[in-house]
Amino acid sequence: MSEEAIRLVTIGRIFRRRWRLLAIVAVTGAIFGYGASLLFPPSYTTSTSVLLAGQWEERELLTQAEIASSSAVVDRAAGALDWSGVSGSELRDQVSAKAADGNIIKISGTAESPERAQKLSDQVAKQFVTFAARLAGEDTDxxxxxxxxxxxxxxxxxxxxxxxxxxxxxxxxxxxxxxxxxxxxxxxxxxxxxxxxxxxxxxxxPASNKANMVVMGPAVRPTGEAPPTRTQLIAAGALLFFLFAVIGHLAAARASRRLRTEPEIAAALGSALLGSVDVPGERSAHRPEGGGSRARIRRILGVDTRWDVPTPRMSGDEADRRVRYQRVCARLREKVPGPRRLLVVVPDGDEIGRRAAGQLVTEAKSDPGSSGRGYPALRVVEVPVSRPLVPDRGTETGALVVLSAGSWTAAELAGIAEACADARHEVVGIVLAGQVRARPARTADRPAEGATPTVAVGADARGGAV
Known part of the structure; x- marks a missing residue:
């Protein structure tokens, strides 16, 4: 995943396997948005238009717009309104003006109620016309x-x-x-x-200037809140938290150092790959064991299973899967001739690897060969990856590592290899286990329970290498 491009299938996998967590994160974001709406009380905005008759250049209209929202005009409007606790400096943040098409100056006022917003816009427009007339020389002195x-x-x-x-x-x-x-x-x-x-x-x-500047009617009383409204803040909070959760999943997957390819795993363990086997999928295959309140919370959130594991592919029936296990045992017999005993090392917590190791032990017991050329006797041990410890060499004279791909880092696998070396066990091979979707069992032409299929070692049931 760390070297793959982000595709829509990856996003869809996050939605399918982390929908509970994403829903909870979105609800949390909506709660934060609601809290933000309490800090910012609702406001209402309306506007008044002032027509400037005659020929006006664009720069002159911009100048008139600046005058309409200047402190000289707004302070006069604040004095005329005489709202308790509201000064001209506070109203300056609630008043704006811009030049529109057709020689029109649109003056907007924002207040905490529709009535106040309407009065503010009308009063600022009135004071603007009066002040502009005084600037042009029209006065009563x-x-x-x-x-x-x-x-x-x-x-x-x-x-x-x-x-x-x-x-x-x-x-x-x-x-x-x-x-x-x-x-x-x-x-x-x-x-x-x-x-x-x-x-x-x-x-x-100058006396004509006042007649050339006309207020085009009173402001319309607003019926809705000015953005951002409470609904918008709630929706924005939910969407923002949702996107952060998705991006966090993608960033974590990109930064993951778990090994997924066969050459990387073989290099980390310092041994050769004997083959890959299939394990029928179960809901708890990637679910860690354990109980307690923390595990219950993880199950409720849906984070007790990994999301970045590809969707299991369809495999053959049980007979086809047994062919793969028998081939691994045959290669192991060729690699370790004679009646020998081997440890099957499985990383602790690797449920797929543990099930594959159990099936290998079962297949090794059904020895189709002679006593001198039979399968090695296998014993499964689970080794913790945090502090790996392998039993000392006794009756077993080697180790076979069985694990699933994409679950462990190079450092963790190197630690298992070092633990095997400390216990004087040679890692004779590696078996990769993959989760698949099982098909119904065959009803006819099924091999006998202990029979070995007559296929060449090194090819799977369809002729491909395992």
């Missing part, structure tokens, strides 16, 4: 009033001048002399210049 009066007086003077020009043009010599034509032409040029000047004055008049 005496100076502004006198400025406005001066503009009206100037317009009256221009109107009087236009009337006087008309009178002069009418009083000019109606003849077609050069002097009369030039006089009327000059008077018309003067009238045109005055009209253009008044047009520019009207366009630059």
């Amino acid at each position: 005496p100076d502004a009033a006198s400025g406005s009066g001066g503009s009206e007086t100037l317009r009256e003077k221009v109107a009087q001048t236009n009337r006087r020009i008309t009178d002069l043009a009418n009083a000019a010599d109606p003849g077609q002399t050069v002097e009369s034509v030039q006089a009327r032409t000059e008077l018309e040029k003067l009238r045109t210049s005055l009209q253009e000047a008044m047009k520019k004055l009207d366009e630059a008049d």
Whole structure:
């Protein structure tokens, strides 16, 4: 697993074999999300639109948006609202403004209730219009009033001048002399210049700015909470914890140092592989033994069995499985000639290896050969991998290691090999046990209980090497 790519089948295996743990982790994340929602009370957001009539450049609209959310406007809104315990600095975090399409400034307000959010947005929009008008020169102070009066007086003077020009043009010599034509032409040029000047004055008049900035109705009272809502926080917590659990499983599998391939296992034990055998699958094959509350909790969570073990493949019936065991015994007989006794070393906790070792002992007892060429006598011993200890050499003159792939690290297997060497046992071979799904037993053409199939040693029942 440490060198394999992460595939969908791996994710599916986590879901199938760790669904209880993932469900509990997701519920825990939902509880954390609910707790976070209690720390952040619900809030409501609504907005008010202010229309800026006329031609506005983009940078000017951005400037107006900054003014709408500035402290000068928000502080005035806070003073007008006069909410107890709420200052302008606190409201500044609850007010935002942005320039929208169509020369519109959208002012948003956020509060703990729909009513307050509506009042906040409306009041900030009102204060923004008033403040913008003051910036443009519109105010009610005496100076502004006198400025406005001066503009009206100037317009009256221009109107009087236009009337006087008309009178002069009418009083000019109606003849077609050069002097009369030039006089009327000059008077018309003067009238045109005055009209253009008044047009520019009207366009630059600050008094028109206030009329060009209009609040487009009151804010709509919000009906739902502003994100993140309590439901969103609960869902986000459950999803986040769920993803962390899945990623944690994948990271642990990638960092696993358990040996899975035959060459790695053979190199760690320093011996040759005699073959591989099949063990019919059982629910407790990868489940550690033991009791107590801790074991019960592991069973409830579904972590008492390994998830990273591949799905057992379909095997033949019992006769096919016996062929593999008999081939291993035959190779063992060729490797260790004569009537010898061997220890079958199984790592403690390897249920698949223990069952395979028991079947090997059974097959070794059903010796089809002569007494001089029979199978070696086997005795099974389970060795703890934490502090491996193998019985000293006595009647047994060698050790056969039986284990399942993907269960032990190189250091653990090296420790077993060293324990065998300390007890003066030579590791004569290795047998790998794999879990399979059994098929129904044959009803016909089944080999006899003690018969040895007439197949070449080194090939499985379908002709492949074991």
